[in-house]
Amino acid sequence: xxxxLKTDTIILSGTCGAExxxxxxxxxxxxxxxSVDLGAATAIHTALWQALMVFRPRMVGASMSSLVDNRLxxxxxxxxxxxxxxxxxxxxxxxxx
Amino acid sequence: MDELIPQFAIEARELVQQASDDLLSLEAxxxxxxxxxxxxxxxxxxxxxxxxxxxxxxxGLLHQAEDLLSxxxxxxxxxxxxxxxxxxxVIEWVDSSIDGISQTGRxxxxxxxxxxxxxxxxxxxxxxxxxxxxxxxxTPLPEWASALHEQADLVxxxxxxxxxxxxxxxxxxxxxxxxLATISRLSDLRYLAxxxxxxxxxxxxxxxFRCNLLIEAISGGSLAEAExxxxxxxxxxxxxxxxxxxxxxxSAGPEASPDRSTDRQSTTMRVDSARIDKLIEIAGxxxxxxxxxxxxxEEARGHGNDPLARRILANHHEIERLVAxxxxxxxxxxxxxxxxxxxxxxRLVRETSARLGKALDLIIEGETVEADREIVEELFEPLLHLxxxxxxxxxxPEADRLRQSKPPRGRLLLCARQRGDQIExxxxxxxxxxxxxxxxxxxxxxxxxxxxxxxxxxxxDILQFVFAPGFSTASSVSDLSGRGVGxxxxxxxxxxxxxxxxxxxxxxxxxxxxxxxxxxxxxxxxIVVQVGDERYGxxxxxxxxxxxxxxxxxxxxxxxxxxxxxxxxxxxxxxxELLQMQSPNSHSSDLKVLVVRAGxxxxxxxxxxxxxxxxxxxxxxxxxxxxxxxxxxxxxxxxGKVLLVLNMEELVQ
Numbered sequence: 001x002x003x004x005l006k007t008d009t010i011i012l013s014g015t016c017g018a019e020x021x022x023x024x025x026x027x028x029x030x031x032x033x034x035s036v037d038l039g040a041a042t043a044i045h046t047a048l049w050q051a052l053m054v055f056r057p058r059m060v061g062a063s064m065s066s067l068v069d070n071r072l073x074x075x076x077x078x079x080x081x082x083x084x085x086x087x088x089x090x091x092x093x094x095x096x097x
Numbered sequence: 098m099d100e101l102i103p104q105f106a107i108e109a110r111e112l113v114q115q116a117s118d119d120l121l122s123l124e125a126x127x128x129x130x131x132x133x134x135x136x137x138x139x140x141x142x143x144x145x146x147x148x149x150x151x152x153x154x155x156x157g158l159l160h161q162a163e164d165l166l167s168x169x170x171x172x173x174x175x176x177x178x179x180x181x182x183x184x185x186x187v188i189e190w191v192d193s194s195i196d197g198i199s200q201t202g203r204x205x206x207x208x209x210x211x212x213x214x215x216x217x218x219x220x221x222x223x224x225x226x227x228x229x230x231x232x233x234x235x236t237p238l239p240e241w242a243s244a245l246h247e248q249a250d251l252v253x254x255x256x257x258x259x260x261x262x263x264x265x266x267x268x269x270x271x272x273x274x275x276x277l278a279t280i281s282r283l284s285d286l287r288y289l290a291x292x293x294x295x296x297x298x299x300x301x302x303x304x305x306f307r308c309n310l311l312i313e314a315i316s317g318g319s320l321a322e323a324e325x326x327x328x329x330x331x332x333x334x335x336x337x338x339x340x341x342x343x344x345x346x347x348s349a350g351p352e353a354s355p356d357r358s359t360d361r362q363s364t365t366m367r368v369d370s371a372r373i374d375k376l377i378e379i380a381g382x383x384x385x386x387x388x389x390x391x392x393x394x395e396e397a398r399g400h401g402n403d404p405l406a407r408r409i410l411a412n413h414h415e416i417e418r419l420v421a422x423x424x425x426x427x428x429x430x431x432x433x434x435x436x437x438x439x440x441x442x443x444r445l446v447r448e449t450s451a452r453l454g455k456a457l458d459l460i461i462e463g464e465t466v467e468a469d470r471e472i473v474e475e476l477f478e479p480l481l482h483l484x485x486x487x488x489x490x491x492x493x494p495e496a497d498r499l500r501q502s503k504p505p506r507g508r509l510l511l512c513a514r515q516r517g518d519q520i521e522x523x524x525x526x527x528x529x530x531x532x533x534x535x536x537x538x539x540x541x542x543x544x545x546x547x548x549x550x551x552x553x554x555x556x557x558d559i560l561q562f563v564f565a566p567g568f569s570t571a572s573s574v575s576d577l578s579g580r581g582v583g584x585x586x587x588x589x590x591x592x593x594x595x596x597x598x599x600x601x602x603x604x605x606x607x608x609x610x611x612x613x614x615x616x617x618x619x620x621x622x623x624i625v626v627q628v629g630d631e632r633y634g635x636x637x638x639x640x641x642x643x644x645x646x647x648x649x650x651x652x653x654x655x656x657x658x659x660x661x662x663x664x665x666x667x668x669x670x671x672x673x674e675l676l677q678m679q680s681p682n683s684h685s686s687d688l689k690v691l692v693v694r695a696g697x698x699x700x701x702x703x704x705x706x707x708x709x710x711x712x713x714x715x716x717x718x719x720x721x722x723x724x725x726x727x728x729x730x731x732x733x734x735x736x737g738k739v740l741l742v743l744n745m746e747e748l749v750q
Binding site for chain 1: 276278289308309
């Protein structure tokens with residue numbers, strides 16, 4: 001399991017390929033308010049990064065495994081900071097679930 | 098006439114060639130900076146040379162042309178067909194003027210009359226650069242790049258920077274792309290940002306497998322490296338060199354291959370080829386002169402002076418070795434790369450293909466292979482013929498090609514390889530190929546073979562008939578897609594150079610001609626024979642064996658004669674008759690017969706006497722004797738006599 005749920009946190013570990021995005025999106029959609037921890041991942045496919053950008057979960061763990069480019073996390077955080085306003089419709093619909 | 102004219106002619110021809118090479122290269126890749134610079138230099142130098150003389154309007158034309166190139170260099174006008182076509186027209190005009198100039202010392206009137214037309218071409222409307230064209234021009238920085246640049250300045254300034262804007266295709270995940278991983282491969286990534294191209298959709302519309310990202314980055318790596326990283330998805334990225342600390346903007350051309358011709362030009366010296374020929378001649382004479390030592394040694398032995406004979410022979414061996422290396426060194430000096438002939442084709446192909454309205458690519462390979470100067474120069478005509486043939490009759494019009502699921506642009510390959518002491522040149526097209534059935538029908542039609550023979554021959558063999566003299570007539574041009582036209586002439590000129598010409602063709606896939614030629618006119622072993630009072634040389638490679646034949650063994654068969662050798666009947670010809678000599682009726686008891694190979698058959702040729710063997714250098718015939726059938730060349734004997742070397746295969750036909 002490269003995408004797994006542990007209490008309130010989704011943990012990405014090992015090599016997370018594009019096919020994992022469905023699992024990730026499944027958790028993010030069904031259980032809003034979860035945090036995501038990328039610390040144990042060694043490779044993360046673009047599709048997963050994109051899902052994080054869309055669902056904007058809280059990111060825990062400031063550093064990444066040395067195998068993943070840390071700049072990607074920095075850039076993701078920069079994106080999340082720059083676009084403070086969460087997409088309204090998405091937030092509403094996910095909270096209503 | 099001005100004594101500088103011959104010098105001018107030599108230089109002008111080279112500059113014309115250089116300019117036309119560069120213009121063609123620009124035509125293929127308008128962004129190739131080196132070609133633009135080189136073309137400008139060629140025009141500039143040519144103008145300078147022309148300025149020394151009074152060639153009427155030529156100076157003005159070249160000035161105008163140079164001016165255009167200079168505008169193109171600074172990006173005022175765009176390098177495209179409206180620029181290249183007139184420049185090429187000027188170059189062709191200069192090229193055709195040079196011959197007249199070197200003969201008369203001035204520009205001919207006919208040439209002068211064309212000048213106003215060319216000037217009109219040159220002063221015609223050129224394409225102004227627009228914002229998104231012309232990479233050679235200092236293109237304005239796109240907005241996204243300058244915005245990114247501001248960010249990069251925050252990070253670090255210094256060194257050249259590459260700005261990348263990457264919009265992955267929405268379906269790119271299905272192709273296995275991982276855009277963020279790809280961009281992470283850029284070295285020295287100074288800045289990276291990504292965002293969603295469109296606002297996030299409703300959850301029920303959100304498709305996690307559609308890529309909706311815009312990725313921007315700044316890298317301190319090279320443009321070439323960035324292009325390599327994105328080489329598979331050039332349509333999804335914009336790469337731009339930011340004007341940074343480095344003054345020189347890297348060329349954005351995808352082809353950064355160094356100009357091959359400029360690398361090899363140093364260390365050469367121009368020598369009149371006549372001087373080298375003289376050296377070769379002397380080396381050739383030395384070879385025959387050294388043979389005299391052998392007779393001398395025998396004479397010494399005859400006088401009972403064995404030690405002297407041995408010393409003479411030892412000397413002979415030493416001289417033989419030195420002469421051989423001298424000979425090969427001088428032969429080397431005559432070697433020039435095939436490029437000298439090959440480089441003339443791109444322009445000709447361009448003209449012809451434009452006239453025929455067929456789009457095609459001429460691919461030239463192996464132009465660095467070297468061969469004797471004479472061979473390289475003599476190759477032009479036969480190769481031109483084969484290339485024209487391929488262009489005209491091989492490559493189909495675009496519509497036909499598309500119907501056959503071929504690429505719309507035809508492909509013409511001119512490729513040279515060195516194989517031992519031979520060069521192999523292939524001229525291949527990917528056109529329609531030749532139809533053996535049609536060749537068969539045409540061969541029967543022309544009475545070259547009978548119906549029965551024709552059906553017994555394989556397709557491959559039957560195709561060889563396109564080389565038969567007289568195979569092609571005007572009426573067969575359309576019949577056989579004109580393939581026969583003059584192919585016999587091509588084959589015979591290749592043969593004259595000591596080479597062979599082979600053909601392979603597959604219907605629908607194209608035709609390939611392979612020329613095999615000696616690299617140089619090498620040493621030939623000759624057998625010297627006597628007919629009447631004349632002596633002739635025959636290459637030993639042509640002779641299978643020699644025989645002494647009793648006159649009674651010769652049988653008359655119809656009009657001819659034959660004899661039986663090891664249970665096979667071999668036709669017998671008299672060399673004197675073949676050479677149409679008035680031979681005295683020498684009905685001696687024995688006949689000396691050479692069994693020679695003529696194509697697949699063996700033929701006996703009787704001579705009056707078989708004399709010595711000789712190792713000589715055979716040169717192709719020049720001047721009046723050029724093209725006399727049956728004569729392969731001439732050679733000089735040790736006593737200074739000229740010996741005609743026969744081509745037996747041609748003679749017995």
